[in-house]
Amino acid sequence: MSLPAPPSRQALSALAGVRAESIAALLLMLKGYRILARRYRAGGGEIDLIAARGDTVAFVEVKARGMIAAAEEAITADKRRRLVRAVRHWLGRNPWAAQRTLRCDAVFLGRGAWPRHVPDVVTLMLD
Template identity: 45%
Template sequence: MNPILRALLNRLLGDRGERAAARLLRREGLRVLRRGYRTAHGEIDLIARDGDVLVFVEVKARRRGVPAEAVTVEKQRRLTLAALHFLKRHGLLECRSRFDVVSVLWPDDDGEPTLEHYRDAFEAQGRGQMFR
């Protein structure tokens, strides 16, 4: 497959996955505040509030396998730095926060995906570690 077409299809799958993940989080009572927060360190797919906790959500959408396994330690480090950027920029360094992962597994047909929400999926990584 053409690499440009593959990248476009992956982006479309990722966008659909983020929308499905946002719906799931809302059903679970979280308030989605932001989608696609970009920094030099990377992107945070969703930022939500769960009571008094700020939640940084990584969404992994795939057609097969275990999507959540793609959240490597390096990805966790980049997400930590991006979250720290967000907290500093908005004066929220004292705010409790956590990292969640939403796994979205799409069926081969156009059916509904299987979603799994992993709360508190990992701790802050690297030199930008945050405190709870």
């Protein structure tokens, strides 16, 4: 009987992403947010978390790296464009949200550090 093959690098990365998103969701819930969606994929992009608190809907990018500073640098211009495309798609399917305050936030995670929630990290240009 042979041992099962070890998980691929891609599978380990996906698992780490799910774990980071779960930590970020917990942090946001502790801050009073309600999670509306996780891993919303559309329009050629993905929104890790969509959360609401009061009149605000936050589209949250989650980045985990060895250090918080490296996580902060991981939101590239291309990632911002794909995120805004996915937000536009989500808003098209959820017209109730158009009258709300809309933000693109981020939660950064690093080893040995508390997760950091940064509101309004990406400017939403929806017009």
